Amino acid sequence: MTPFFVAIFLLGFSSLVTAANFTQVYEWPNELDYEWPSEESRAHALADGTFNPLKIHPRYLAVYGTRLFLTLFKEDGVPVTLVSLPTSSASSTPPKFTPFPSWDFHLNGSGNCDKIQQAEGMEVDSDGRLWVLDQGNSDSNCSSKLWIFNLNNNETELIHRFSFDEYFHDLVLDETANGTFAYVARWMESHVVVFSLERNESWIVHTPEVQVNSIALSFKDQEPRQLYLGRSGYQELYSIPVAALHNGNRTTEPRLIENWAAHNSYRMLMDNHGTLYSAFMYENYTSTWNTSQPFLEQPFHQVAEVRSSWPLTFAFDQNGTFWTAAYNDVRIPKFRLLKASVGAKSYIFEASPESRE
Template sequence: MSPFLCVIFLLCLSTLATATKFDQVYEWDELDYEWPAEANRTKSLIDGTFKPEEMSPLYMAVFGSRLFLSLGSYNGIPVSLVTVPTSSTSTKNPKLTPFPSWDLHDYGKEGDCNKIEVAAGLQVDSIGRLWVLDSGSSECKAKLWIIDLINNDHTKLIHQFVFRNWMHDLVLDETADGTFAYISRWGESHIVVFNLKRKRSWMVYTPPKIQVISIAISPNLEEPRKLYLGKWISEEVYSISAATLRSGLTRRVKPKLIGKWKTTDPYRMLIDNQGTMYSAFVFSNNTQSWNTSQPFQAQLFHEDEAAGLDSLFPFTIALDQNESIWLTVEHERSQKPRYRLLKVAVGEKSNDVLPGLPYSHLN
């Protein structure tokens, strides 16, 4: 390659790495709740049931003027599902409001199986219902909640699974025959399928070597729909037919290897309506993207030098109804602000600026 072409290529890579222009919505030096009273907060700090340094966003969903977060399931996290408005006159250290209320969480009542115990993956369906995975506890089985965001946040415990713990993420498949949820559990060699119409769930097993962590689904307008699986402790990405899962007739599948990310452990994947997949990785300071209509080729989507060094899950990604991308970033503990909430509007994404150009600076 001539020196001139080499310079042009490097400039293109640099442009790609910085092309995504996010707007900052909020920043936090420390996460905190909107408490019923200051006395509740003080007591929880003293007895150790509230440890603000342990709070970290792991999952996110957006609907209308509200953003929902699931927080890390560690000791010192009294409420794991919270909400904040998508905009506010104050952008620094906004308080997190327990959702749908303090009373529906097991704060101070551990082992109450009729409460939200450990919120995990979140998704909003086309009619404004928030689906919430709940890992349960040593005393309660894992659960699935549906909260009607249009109907006064009416909350219903829709299903209890046969297992406990290790719930990770879910995607929704809305069909003429009803809505199906496909659920991944941390490092398990199976996918959990839930049929809302029949209130029934079952497991579909993958080969033992394919331990699933992340999960994504192709756009609703695309048929046949594909389910994408990120492999635990691996860069590998696989795909299977969603129709195979929803039929309920198949209990074992052999996903097809379609490519590899540039980084291991893609703990969060999602796909927008144009078919672009976005992924975040364990202990990584970048997120990547891939146009699923093309052969697998990872691109850099967003990078933050201060992220990923001492955080297991440094990024959380979500799409809203307008296909804008929302991103939380967790910085090193020594950095201020510790957390940032960012947003990029449709048409301002890096892969729209330079489509198909891979990045190589991590090689």
């Protein structure tokens, strides 16, 4: 992207009228907190340092029915990294985070490899199952895992243990006639991890010289389907054909598409009409590209000034609503949740007949 185009693009943001009408759902003025089993347990956690409300930092977002799911950055003072909250409330007080599926999946998790160590990227499939990446814990020799929860009864359907730990980032789901697959990005690793649900098996496909940051899967009407990769530390956007992940080869060469205006696309998401959304580290806006047309980055949504390396995250629900969360390290409010009706769903779903006309 030329310097001239970047200047024009950013100038457009300075007078941006958002492409969708966002409304605020919740606002947390300062501290974030959990629904604790008791006040005594909360007080004990505060006293021994296992809980520090100022350390809670939401990272990934998913929505299903009347529940939102958040994963939280893991550090000292954050005892639970996978939580839920309602999509609406009659109270003006923002809800506290409810550990998901329960406290028992998290308490004393450090060193217990059967607990959730550090939840990262997640996705809801078309059957109402929540897929959650678990970073694992190298200090305790706990390998990385993939959890699959049935959201209709909150039961665990599957736990897949990988042969490595750490550097997990995000995932996308590919529901095909030949089975369901997850494609996983790991921070700054030059490969994609592929998981087959039916075979309960995973393998690595290398992407030489392209360290993967963000990841997105093309919408179902696009053939051949493409996996989009944002390169770590750079502006570059790449793609690889999904077929390359299944043909038995363990290496594929990503194709450069174009450059985003900003560096470090850390979160991408495709809708079921072929629009790709992206958020960038230290930037307070979201961009889009209509993948049915030649690359042209467009502004989608901008929030007030934020100070965070990871200020925005987003997800679709099943009713055509785009949800986004905005986080500030130092400014007030600390955390906000917003939504907008956009008439599109996740790439998981097929486009409506009307949208194809």
